[in-house]
Amino acid sequence: MPVLGIETSCDETAAAIYDGERGLLAHALYSQVALHAEYGGVVPELASRDHVARINPLIREVLARANLRPDQLTGVAYTAGPGLVGALMVGGAVAAGMAAAHNLPLIPVHHMEGHLLAPMLEADRPQFPFMALLVSGGHTLLVAVRGIGDYEILGESLDDAVGEAFDKTAKMMGLPYPGGPHLAKLAQLGTPGRYKFPRPMTDRPGLDFSFSGLKTAVLTALPKGATDQDKADIAHGFQEAVTETLAIKCARAIEQTGFPALVVAGGVGANLRLRERLGEFARKNNISLHFPRHEFCTDNAAMIAYVGWARRSQGQHTHTLLARPRWPITELETV
Missing domain, CATH: 3.30.420.40 (ATPase, nucleotide binding domain)
Structure with missing residues (x-):
């Protein structure tokens, strides 16, 4: 058919x-x-x-x-x-x-x-029910997926989507469009720990997100005449803040629902650091983790x-x- x-x-x-x-x-x-x-x-x-x-x-x-x-x-x-x-x-x-x-x-x-x-296109497809983290340029959602069409939004961004935050932060730093992938690549060259940015809304209960303040923190930290290394260090700190925030919220959602599987989809799902963090969480907690292949993230x-x-x-x-x-x-x- x-x-x-x-x-x-x-x-x-x-x-x-x-x-x-x-x-x-x-x-x-x-x-x-x-x-x-x-x-x-x-x-x-x-x-x-x-x-x-x-x-x-x-x-x-x-x-x-x-x-x-x-x-x-x-x-x-x-x-x-x-x-x-x-x-x-x-x-x-x-x-x-x-x-x-x-x-x-x-x-x-x-x-x-x-x-x-999208992960249903893979050989190792998730079984219902599962928790889904949907992260793209226009959306940041935590969705309880119980079947096709049976969706409950448990958390979402109150302002910028995570992909939008990546792109806008990259633009502040003068990186080419689209900025998110360039920022992620630059972060690999950064010095760990030089810049420590807030993990927004992780100090309070709930599953909602906010990334506009994180952008402001980066703008404040970005020195005039920033060197390439300054930008790499800031990119590293920004990416660490975003991926840890997402991992914390995913852990809360899994604990709240008891679902045995986590799906990560959308363009930001291709981010290697996010995949590493969620992979560590899944292994420690015996959670089945599913990503679409990179070409089907976007x-x-x-x-x-x-x-x-x-x-x-x-x-x-x-x-x-x-x-x-x-x-x-x-x-x-x-x-």
């Missing part, structure tokens, strides 16, 4: 095909990082125009790799939200057109559900195709185009 997945929520254009029996058959992605780099962030109008130019060639590419014709698909899934409304409409319109042309079910997918379930269509297949297999589909730039994940239907 192969399902095509389309992803155009922000600045990646992607297509993939997932089959319940054979797994992921093909996936392809085009990143707009170079397009937006000179502006220091995503320009929505440019993103939408580039999606228009890229999406159909990518769909043809994955169909060819999977050796399938469009009429051999059993559904077309697409990211319906959250995201940039113009970008969402591009993917949604293409998906709706394909579905209508080939009489296929149309399956709108929640982008964050895609990230939550936005991709493989996760959209998987969720589309899962919901299609339960009979969920529509014939109406949906685009929701704001869409709480708790409003999803359980399957």
Whole structure:
């Protein structure tokens, strides 16, 4: 039962095909990082125009790799939200057109559900229920996942998402766009312990996060005329503060729920230091730890195709185009 997945929520254009029996058959992605780099962030109008130019060639590419014709698909899934409304409409319109042309079910997918379930693409997939740490440029969430569509948000950021904090801190230090990966790489050259930044909201109960104050602490600590070593030491201290904060909150969430597994997803899930910290916690506490492979941490269509297949297999589909730039994940239907 192969399902095509389309992803155009922000600045990646992607297509993939997932089959319940054979797994992921093909996936392809085009990143707009170079397009937006000179502006220091995503320009929505440019993103939408580039999606228009890229999406159909990518769909043809994955169909060819999977050796399938469009009429051999059993559904077309697409990211319906959250995201940039113009970008969402591009993917949604293409998906709706394909579905209508080939009489296929149309399956709108929640982008964050895609990230939550991305580890299902791996051979070592988690079993329900599990705790999920969703960390990206736009979201920081601790989610109790009891089944597909059965999600409870236990904690979230009260201000900046963790990926946003990485990017903004990197920008303060003059690092290239997108800053998060550059900051993480620079942190590897830093001197441990030279800069000790606060671990926000870890001195009080609860599972919420806050990273805006941590950014301010970095700005205050950054000396005028900072050397490359100063920046590396600050990057190291910042990354240590963020990853320890996330690890502390994950430990609390696991203790609160008693879930035997932890999933880490989203772009920041590719951070090596975060993986090390959570790996240490999981080993000490006999917790099963799951990450998607690096290429499926950031936005991709493989996760959209998987969720589309899962919901299609339960009979969920529509014939109406949906685009929701704001869409709480708790409003999803359980399957």
